[in-house]
Amino acid sequence: xxxxxxxxxxxxxxxxxxxxxxxxxxxxxxxxxxxxxxxxxxxxxxxxxxxxxxxxxxxxxxxxxxxxxxxxxxxxxxxxxxxxxxxxxxxxxxxxxxxxxxxxxxxxxxxxxxxxxxxxxxxxxxxxxxxxxxxxxxxxxxxxxxxxxxxxxxxxxxxxxxxxxxxxxxxxxxxxxxxxxxxxxxxxxxxxxxxxxxxxxxxxxxxxxxxxxxxxxxxxxxxxxxxxxxxxxxxxxxxxxxxxxxxxxxxxxxxxxxxxxxxxxxxxxxxxxxxxxxxxxxxxxxxxxxxxxxxxxxxxxxxxxxxxxxxxxxxxxxxxxxxxxxxxxxxxxxxxxxxxxxxxxxxxxxxxxxxxxxxxxxxxxxxxxxxxxxxxxxxxxxxxxxxxxxxxxxxxxxxxxxxxxxxxxxxxxxxxxxxxxxxxxxxxxxxxxxx
Amino acid sequence: xxxxxxxxxxxxxxxxxxxxxxxxxxxxxxxxxxxxxxxxxxxxxxxxxxxxxxxxxxxxxxxxxxxxxxxxxxxxxxxxxxxxxxxxxxxxxxxxxxxxxxxxxxxxxxxxxxxxxxxxxxxxxxxxxxxxxxxxxxxxxxxxxxxxxxxxxxxxxxxxxxxxxxxxxxxxxxxxxxxxxxxxxxxxxxxxxxxxxxxxxxxxxxxxxxxxxxxxxxxxxxxxxxxxxxxxxxxxxxxxxxxxxxxxxxxxxxxxxxxxxxxxxxxxxxxxxxxxxxxxxxxxxxxxxxxxxxxxxxxxxxxxxxxxxxxxxxxxxxxxxxxxxxxxxxxxxxxxxxxxxxxxxxxxxxxxxxxxxxxxxxxxxxxxxxxxxxxxxxxxxxxxxxxxxxxxxxxxxxxxxxxxxxxxxxxxxxxxxxxxxxxxxxxxxxxxxxxxxxxxxxxxxxxxxxxxxxxxxxxxxxxxxxxxxxxxxxxx
Numbered sequence: 001x002x003x004x005x006x007x008x009x010x011x012x013x014x015x016x017x018x019x020x021x022x023x024x025x026x027x028x029x030x031x032x033x034x035x036x037x038x039x040x041x042x043x044x045x046x047x048x049x050x051x052x053x054x055x056x057x058x059x060x061x062x063x064x065x066x067x068x069x070x071x072x073x074x075x076x077x078x079x080x081x082x083x084x085x086x087x088x089x090x091x092x093x094x095x096x097x098x099x100x101x102x103x104x105x106x107x108x109x110x111x112x113x114x115x116x117x118x119x120x121x122x123x124x125x126x127x128x129x130x131x132x133x134x135x136x137x138x139x140x141x142x143x144x145x146x147x148x149x150x151x152x153x154x155x156x157x158x159x160x161x162x163x164x165x166x167x168x169x170x171x172x173x174x175x176x177x178x179x180x181x182x183x184x185x186x187x188x189x190x191x192x193x194x195x196x197x198x199x200x201x202x203x204x205x206x207x208x209x210x211x212x213x214x215x216x217x218x219x220x221x222x223x224x225x226x227x228x229x230x231x232x233x234x235x236x237x238x239x240x241x242x243x244x245x246x247x248x249x250x251x252x253x254x255x256x257x258x259x260x261x262x263x264x265x266x267x268x269x270x271x272x273x274x275x276x277x278x279x280x281x282x283x284x285x286x287x288x289x290x291x292x293x294x295x296x297x298x299x300x301x302x303x304x305x306x307x308x309x310x311x312x313x314x315x316x317x318x319x320x321x322x323x324x325x326x327x328x329x330x331x332x333x334x335x336x337x338x339x340x341x342x343x344x345x346x347x348x349x350x351x352x353x354x355x356x357x358x359x360x361x362x363x364x365x366x367x368x369x370x371x372x373x374x375x376x377x378x379x380x381x382x383x384x385x386x387x388x389x390x391x392x393x394x395x396x397x398x399x400x401x402x403x404x405x406x407x408x409x410x411x412x413x414x415x416x417x418x419x420x421x422x423x424x425x426x427x428x429x430x431x432x433x434x435x
Numbered sequence: 436x437x438x439x440x441x442x443x444x445x446x447x448x449x450x451x452x453x454x455x456x457x458x459x460x461x462x463x464x465x466x467x468x469x470x471x472x473x474x475x476x477x478x479x480x481x482x483x484x485x486x487x488x489x490x491x492x493x494x495x496x497x498x499x500x501x502x503x504x505x506x507x508x509x510x511x512x513x514x515x516x517x518x519x520x521x522x523x524x525x526x527x528x529x530x531x532x533x534x535x536x537x538x539x540x541x542x543x544x545x546x547x548x549x550x551x552x553x554x555x556x557x558x559x560x561x562x563x564x565x566x567x568x569x570x571x572x573x574x575x576x577x578x579x580x581x582x583x584x585x586x587x588x589x590x591x592x593x594x595x596x597x598x599x600x601x602x603x604x605x606x607x608x609x610x611x612x613x614x615x616x617x618x619x620x621x622x623x624x625x626x627x628x629x630x631x632x633x634x635x636x637x638x639x640x641x642x643x644x645x646x647x648x649x650x651x652x653x654x655x656x657x658x659x660x661x662x663x664x665x666x667x668x669x670x671x672x673x674x675x676x677x678x679x680x681x682x683x684x685x686x687x688x689x690x691x692x693x694x695x696x697x698x699x700x701x702x703x704x705x706x707x708x709x710x711x712x713x714x715x716x717x718x719x720x721x722x723x724x725x726x727x728x729x730x731x732x733x734x735x736x737x738x739x740x741x742x743x744x745x746x747x748x749x750x751x752x753x754x755x756x757x758x759x760x761x762x763x764x765x766x767x768x769x770x771x772x773x774x775x776x777x778x779x780x781x782x783x784x785x786x787x788x789x790x791x792x793x794x795x796x797x798x799x800x801x802x803x804x805x806x807x808x809x810x811x812x813x814x815x816x817x818x819x820x821x822x823x824x825x826x827x828x829x830x831x832x833x834x835x836x837x838x839x840x841x842x843x844x845x846x847x848x849x850x851x852x853x854x855x856x857x858x859x860x861x862x863x864x865x866x867x868x869x870x871x872x873x874x875x876x877x878x879x880x881x882x883x884x885x886x887x888x889x890x891x892x893x894x895x896x897x898x899x900x901x902x903x904x905x906x907x908x909x910x911x
Contacts, residue, residue, distance in 0.1 A: 033708065038545050040537070042510075042525070042528075042529045068487040072494040074494060087486075090572035091486065093577075095483065122533055125533075193890065257480065261635065364826060366858070368639060375860065377830075431678065
């Protein structure tokens with residue numbers, strides 16, 4: 001299909017550049033209710049995206065318009081030509097500051113290794129299924145339902161500058177629900193979505209076991225009390241969400257559009273920081289991440305970059321377009337984030353009273369304003385010696401108001417495309433308790 | 436004008452019928468859904484613009500067969516009459532080999548009955564005033580650029596203002612041994628987003644419109660520009676709410692969010708099959724105040740999810756979920772109905788031809804009541820009027836609710852004070868919230884700017900809404 005499109009493009013006038021992104025996905029999917037297979041699915045699909053560029057000048061200034069279209073494998077030449085002509089016409093109305101396209105690189109990215117390429121997809125599905133139910137061994141807790149996906153993905157990026165690169169990757173996903181029922185009280189459930197790109201024999205059993213234990217704790221939980229002036233500790237997945245704020249503030253696009261005011265050489269946490277300072281690196285080759293890739297969507301070769309050192313913004317990250325606008329070296333789009341652990345051990349963090357929050361309905365961080373909030377599904381309240389599991393109510397706050405004094409745990413966790421502190425301790429966060 | 440059906444799909448009908456015939460020789464049930472969704476997304480913002488295909492664009496097929504135990508599916512994007520044998524082989528591999536391999540590995544397989552279908556041949560093509568494909572992209576870009584430029588005349592604090600317009604032309608066919616269905620419709624949506632900054636404080640506000648409309652939607656958008664900028668400016672003076680329980684009035688948008696998160700997800704009947712829905716225990720019981728009646732269905736309202744048939748070939752219906760406070764029934768896909776022995780309601784929906792069908796919402800809303808908004812505000816001594824959705828999350832098993840709301844407008848002594856709190860998180864136990872509803876306004880408004888996920892995936896286009904409702908809720 002790529003060759004067919006290339007050939008057609010050669011015969012159409014008025015195109016100043018083009019880029020083709022082809023993605024072929026072969027997928028195996030299993031859907032379980034308790035331990036029974038409820039449905040199996042498979043797919044073989046190809047997605048082709050074509051971006052066309054059209055250059056023009058106004059008042060001596062150069063502009064580059066573009067339009068992106070999807071081309072389907074079942075389109076004939078006539079349909080493709082019509083789509084391309086319509087798109088190049090439309091691109092003439094898109095008035096964006098000029099930017100170049102990626103040129104071919106002589107660099108060779110490290111090879112991505114994954115065990116999934118060493119056996120058939122159906123054999124892996126059987127093995128992964130066995131892993132799902134290893135930890136499903138409790139009398140009062142069980143897996144309610146699970147969905148298991150394994151995709152083999154082939155990516156090819158070709159552009160008019162001569163870039164023609166391809167790579168193969170795997171995307172595994174396990175979505176599961178765990179339930180727990182104590183003798184007294186309601187049956188509870190929790191949700192988990194686990195992503196992976198390589199086989200790790202402990203990943204699925206340990207995640208399932210952890211969720212079952214959290215469900216058990218939730219079944220025992222009492223309503224969150226009304227609390228004032230008590231530090232909170234975010235633990236587990238919410239920590240990953242918390243750090244997306246720092247990632248987005250350093251995005252070249254956010255800076256160019258003036259959504260972010262972060263400046264290189266300045267502290268993102270402001271002056272007079274009393275707690276830990278953030279250290280963040282982007283690593284495109286992180287092991288067992290579904291976001292690892294040798295090239296970004298423009299075909300730019302990717303390598304590791306440092307974003308923040310001791311809270312100081314060292315560089316922006318972005319694709320060639322927005323990096324060109326800011327006159328900086330492009331990093332490409334890298335979606336793996338590594339945050340260095342902080343100064344306190346988990347034990348030190350838990351000295352005194354605190355509310356530790358492990359599971360939310362949906363912990364949200366607004367990367368423009370810094371606001372964060374979530375409904376509590378499970379937390380641990382410690383006041384004095386007693387440690388009480390709590391549920392219900394919510395927390396809310398703003399990162400700009402809390403990150404001058406925050407503490408990151410020394411212990412780190414890995415969650416697909418995130419390696420970072422296991423816990424973060426914050427002060428002055430609003431807690432809306434239930435009773 | 437009538438929305439035309441995809442010529443591509445019409446041309447493939449013969450091939451698809453042949454495929455159904457071939458597969459029917461070895462499988463007791465065979466169906467194929469064919470989709471061709473063609474849409475465009477136009478955005479302008481301060482520094483530039485973009486034109487791209489809509490993220491909902493797709494063209495492909497999904498086959499479902501009865502494998503002797505339950506159902507297997509195969510999604511594909513290539514179709515040719517010359518390669519049907521290979522396709523049959525692939526489907527056989529999924530339905531026979533893969534299932535047998537799992538069985539051999541001691542994995543239990545659930546049992547479903549064979550789907551029995553009535554013979555139905557039906558087509559449905561909706562009407563719009565202006566067909567998007569008949570108007571140049573120049574018109575859209577010029578129109579939305581004018582809207583953006585107007586916004587910058589209203590405030591010096593505006594650092595960016597984006598205008599987004601999206602149109603989707605949906606064509607679907609469903610072929611099985613007994614069904615031959617086709618439909619085409621168009622939905623459009625448009626939104627405005629203002630970002631303002633004062634000193635180092637950045638805030639944003641958005642609004643938009645949507646519907647089963649063509650390009651005429653853009654004319655309605657222009658009337659909203661000034662309010663979007665002014666509301667963004669107001670947010671710069673917003674304060675943080677003191678956590679607590681308050682009397683609240685929910686705007687139709689927030690009422691819709693509650694309908695969607697509180698009881699919409701909770702009555703998706705695939706959740707009944709999995710024993711994930713607390714609603715099962717409450718059928719024919721009071722779950723809300725008797726002022727509350729709630730619907731869902733493709734035939735329940737005219738909005739973005741108003742289709743003739745769902746992605747499993749079941750005709751859309753209007754389901755009365757809550758009738759005067761009493762929970763009556765849920766919404767169902769075909770396979771869940773088969774397991775539960777109930778009637779499917781036309782709510783079996785897929786994110787695309789590549790994904791599984793689940794029980795999903797369509798147009799979900801509370802019915803209107805008899806109260807006037809000014810009387811509702813007048814009845815509150817201390818509380819808030821909540822408006823503008825940020826996000827929501829369901830909890831079908833334990834009936835928790837999380838609604839992130841952009842604006843809480845303060846009410847004191849029966850009047851809006853002009854003070855605003857932002858953002859606000861509303862949480863609580865669903866029946867407590869719904870039973871606290873004490874006033875309901877006269878007019879229902881339905882909106883469809885966003886999309887709905889099941890957990891964190893499987894996005895489908897939905898609408899939701901209601902009248903203004905007065906209730907009591909925990910805000911933080």
